[in-house]
Amino acid sequence: MTSTTAELPLLLGTVEVRTVQRLSPSFVRVELGAPLLGDLGVVHPWYDQRIKLVFPGEPGAVPALLDKHSTGADESWFSTWLDRPEEERGHMRTYSIRDVVGEGEDARLVVDIVVHEGATGPGNSWALNAAPGDRLAIMAPRRGHAYGGIEWHPEPGRRLLIAGDETAVPAICVILEQLPASARGTAFVEVPYAADVQDVDHPTGVEVVWLPREGAEHGTRLHPAVTAHLGAPAAVTDVSDEEVDPDLWETPTFSSSCDEPVDERAAIDVERHSDLYAWIAGESKVVTGMRRHLVRDLGIDRRQVAFMxxxxxxxxxRS
Ligand SMILES: Cc1cc2nc3c(=O)[nH]c(=O)nc-3n(C[C@H](O)[C@H](O)[C@H](O)COP(=O)(O)OP(=O)(O)OC[C@H]3O[C@@H](n4cnc5c(N)ncnc54)[C@H](O)[C@@H]3O)c2cc1C
Known part of the structure; x- marks a missing residue:
């Protein structure tokens, strides 16, 4: 990895773990620092700004995002990176920025990583063993350049509905902390255990409901709570595995199925929820079921909802 990223409109490079904190049974907080963060382009409010972390393919190896012989880098870096052997390129995953502390070259990115039992991946394994001094690579916004990666875009005055599982907790906490004081609505947050509930600042007009699963399946607390809140029977909509798009991403302006935003509304309840803006993120099958319930059964215009x-x-x- 060289430090020759000046030509790219984003930050690509190596960062070092400064601190590690086990927040609760399911969350590890890491603070990442590096001189390149002096060019970080994250400004308040960043809401659900996403970044990429690239975990080592082999323990101790720093993933190489750019060719070490490059004197510069163009936008072909991604395909060049993908062509490398996995042990060299590492594993790229998506995370949310929980906080930015410090300034200039002392700026640190705070990321909360969910840790869990059962099937594991590079992100989970890395976080469980993370220690100060560990190095990994990041892709993040560069100051002065458009980067994208923020999906929170309610129109002013909307009634807000925020729903997510533990992987969405970092984004939800930032959204709640950065909402205007006049915001109103409800956030439903499903976490593995009661001990994972976090203390988060939020406007008084926004109610925050934590839903510990305590061993139950993902979505079994979140989905019924959201549909009951919207005045529908608190049932979980069945979705078969074949129907799940693992890359499910539907926002008011984008659809992973390449559909134009279409009007799928049933002729019920359209007016009742016309002032709603909903942001829903979590496990894809759970989100697919909630999407079906909200759009098809309740008649909520999907242009009012980001389903992720x-x-x-x-x-x-994999990226
Ligand atoms: C925009 C966006 C923002 C995100 N922000 C965050 C964040 O701030 N913090 C965070 O922790 N995650 C966040 N995620 C989710 C994270 O990218 C995924 O959980 C990712 O799969 C983790 O990679 P991994 O290497 O641990 O597992 P993978 O290699 O992707 O998967 C390996 C196995 O682990 C399972 N698995 C993955 N995640 C979980 C989980 N949470 N619980 C149980 N099993 C799991 C998979 O089903 C699979 O069987 C975000 C995702 C997106 C798209």
Whole structure:
């Protein structure tokens, strides 16, 4: 990895773990620092700004995002990186920025990584063993350049509905902390255990409901809570594995199925929810079921909702 990223409109490079904190049974907080973060382009409010972390392919190896012989880098870096052997290129995964502390070259990115039992991947394994001094690579916004990666875009005055599982907790906490004081609505947050509930600042007009699963399946607390809140029977909509798009990403302006935003509304309840803006993120099958319930059964216009599959059970989220 060289430090020759000046020509790229984003930050690509190596960062070092400064601190590691086990927040609770399911969250590890890491603070990442490096001189390149002096060019970080993350400005308040960044809401659900996403970044990429690239975990080592072999313990101790720093993933190489750019060719070490490059004197510069153009936008072909991604295909060049993908062509490398896995042990050299490492494993790229998506995370949210929980906080930015410090300034200039002392700026540190704070990332909360979910740790879990069962099927594991490079992100989970890395976080469970992370220690100060470990190095990994990142892709993040560069100051002065458009980067994208923020999906939180409610129109002013909307009634807000925020729903997510533990992988969405970092993004949800930032959204809650950075909302205007006049915001109103409800956030439903499903976490593995009661001990994972976090203390988060939020406007008084926004109610925050934590839903510990305590061993139950993903979505079994979140889905019924959301549908009951919207005045529908608190049932979980059945979705078969074949129907799940692991890359589910539907926002008011984008659809992973390449559909134009279409009007799928049933002729019920359209007016009742016309002032709603919903942001829903978590396991793809759970989010697919919630999407079906909200759009098809309740008649909510999908242009009012961002539905995002943050991960998929049994699937490695390779880039
Ligand atoms: C925009 C966005 C923002 C995100 N922000 C965060 C964040 O801030 N913090 C965070 O922790 N995650 C976040 N995620 C989710 C994270 O990218 C995925 O959980 C990812 O799969 C983790 O990679 P991995 O290497 O651990 O597992 P992978 O290699 O992707 O998967 C390996 C196995 O682990 C399982 N698995 C993956 N994640 C979980 C989980 N949470 N619980 C149980 N099993 C799991 C998979 O189903 C698979 O069987 C975000 C995702 C997106 C798209």
């Amino acid at each position: 599959g943050y991960w998929r059970r049994g699937v490695s989220m």
